[in-house]
Amino acid sequence: MDRLDLSVKRQILVSHPMLGSKSSMTEESTKEQQSAGLRNLGDSEADLLSEFNRKYYDKFGFPYIICVKETTKNKILSDIQQRYKNDLETEILKGIEEVKKIAKHRIMELVA
Numbered sequence: 273m274d275r276l277d278l279s280v281k282r283q284i285l286v287s288h289p290m291l292g293s294k295s296s297m298t299e300e301s302t303k304e305q306q307s308a309g310l311r312n313l314g315d316s317e318a319d320l321l322s323e324f325n326r327k328y329y330d331k332f333g334f335p336y337i338i339c340v341k342e343t344t345k346n347k348i349l350s351d352i353q354q355r356y357k358n359d360l361e362t363e364i365l366k367g368i369e370e371v372k373k374i375a376k377h378r379i380m381e382l383v384a
């Protein structure tokens with residue numbers, strides 16, 4: 273994955289679901305987001321996440337991606353605000369690192 277062009281890396285990120293979204297997503301994503309408490313946030317947390325999800329998407333053209341199995345709800349709410357300040361290339365590379373972690377956890381789950 274590391275050897276792919278930046279434009280292909282960007283395409284990989286585009287296909288990911290928004291964090292905390294109520295819309296439909298894969299069974300794996302639903303379970304991962306549920307386990308991090310992202311499917312039932314308090315009102316102010318949900319507002320903050322949706323505000324930054326939207327700002328992040330508007331700035332970069334793909335959703336904010338983080339491996340929820342390696343963090344906590346509170347860290348996500350602060351991380352999205354920090355990462356929003358980054359430039360496009362930094363976020364493409366960061367997003368790909370998070371996709372690799374998500375894939376690693378999904379593979380571990382399959383072989384466990």
Ligand SMILES: NC(=O)NC1NC(=O)NC1=O
Nearest residue numbers: 291301304337338339340
């Ligand atoms: N947008 C985003 O980070 N999505 C995800 N992260 C994760 O660990 N599972 C997902 O579906």
